[in-house]
Amino acid sequence: MSRSTRHDGDVRAPDDDPQAASRVTTAPVPAPLVLRRRRTPKVPYLLLIPSIAILALALGYPLFWQVVTSTKQFGLKQQFGFPAKFVGLDNYAKLVTDPYLWEVIVRSIVFCVVCAAATMVLGVGVALLMKNVHKPVRLFLQITMLLAWAMPVVASMTVWRWLFDYRRGAVNYVLTQMGFDFVGHSWLENPLSFFFVAAVIVVWGAVPFVAFSVFAGLTQVPDEVLEAAAIDGANGWQRFWGITLPIVRPVLAIVLLLQLVWDLRVFAQIKLLQDAGGTPSETNLLGTYIYQLGIGSGDFGLSSAVSIFVLVLTIALSWGYVRTLLREDES
Numbered sequence: 001m002s003r004s005t006r007h008d009g010d011v012r013a014p015d016d017d018p019q020a021a022s023r024v025t026t027a028p029v030p031a032p033l034v035l036r037r038r039r040t041p042k043v044p045y046l047l048l049i050p051s052i053a054i055l056a057l058a059l060g061y062p063l064f065w066q067v068v069t070s071t072k073q074f075g076l077k078q079q080f081g082f083p084a085k086f087v088g089l090d091n092y093a094k095l096v097t098d099p100y101l102w103e104v105i106v107r108s109i110v111f112c113v114v115c116a117a118a119t120m121v122l123g124v125g126v127a128l129l130m131k132n133v134h135k136p137v138r139l140f141l142q143i144t145m146l147l148a149w150a151m152p153v154v155a156s157m158t159v160w161r162w163l164f165d166y167r168r169g170a171v172n173y174v175l176t177q178m179g180f181d182f183v184g185h186s187w188l189e190n191p192l193s194f195f196f197v198a199a200v201i202v203v204w205g206a207v208p209f210v211a212f213s214v215f216a217g218l219t220q221v222p223d224e225v226l227e228a229a230a231i232d233g234a235n236g237w238q239r240f241w242g243i244t245l246p247i248v249r250p251v252l253a254i255v256l257l258l259q260l261v262w263d264l265r266v267f268a269q270i271k272l273l274q275d276a277g278g279t280p281s282e283t284n285l286l287g288t289y290i291y292q293l294g295i296g297s298g299d300f301g302l303s304s305a306v307s308i309f310v311l312v313l314t315i316a317l318s319w320g321y322v323r324t325l326l327r328e329d330e331s
Helices: 018-023 042-071 090-096 101-131 135-150 153-163 168-175 191-220 223-231 235-263 268-275 286-296 301-331
Strands: none
Touching: 090 301, 101 135, 101 191, 101 223, 101 235, 135 191, 153 168, 153 191, 153 268, 168 223, 191 235, 191 268, 223 235, 235 301, 268 286, 286 301
16 A cells, blocks of 8 residues: 655655655754743833833822921921921821821721712713713713813812802702701701712712713623623613623723722812811811811821821722732733
8 A cells, every 4th residue: 555654754755656765855854942032122111211200209209208207296396497306106106096086087988988989870870871872962961071070179169068058058948948947957067967068079070080981981892792682681780780890890990999099088178168167076087187287286297197197098998909900910
């Protein structure tokens, strides 16, 4: 039986073809691969140097002096040239043993979580609404939210303070016309109603950012997949939970992290509401408490220590998301 065979890289001629013996060739054996070391490009790192230098000057230098100030007894005298006394960790020890600080911390965390949760729910709802309405309605919603988002905090607070004014506020007037007894009701005297008003203002200002971000993520959801799921019998909730949510989950994660960080550091809304009639000792959050210690009481060393504590708390809240990003990058 004549058959061409291949063994160990040799090509043999058929047995019944003696002339083919002269045409026997040997298949070339591939040369061993030379493992070359991949060179890491240096240009991207060189381009990062200016940005890192600017961040180091704009953020690193103030942070360094914040840490230094937190280890000193720095009051009003030190602003006029008197040397600051080094006290080490005494300011931090005062904070740890101060029950009022822990009250402010718990109050700030609860306010932060409530506002962030309400903002995410409303923002996702508005984004879904914009995805499913006609273009003119969507443009109207986008323009309205953009104007609300771009409005300065001080300007918007002027309107909000008028709305909840206890003498001639529109909210009290509307509730009174509906049959409720809200004549002369002060929303800012009671801490619970104070934080209700503050939460409404904070959420109102943050919903547009969440809505725009989530809407951008929703535009990446394939309509064909949603239509196929609807043909297979999936209802709206099942399509959202099983298809839409996994696709926009990275957007929701980063937006939620930003909301937690921003709501934990909220200052302007709380301070302006306190000036309008709130009780600072019962409504202080971390931002206003730092302001009260530094500008109000002149204890800049203690206020710097609280600032460092807020920085550590912010890093702790965001560390979980940062670890998730690093894990995804490695995989």
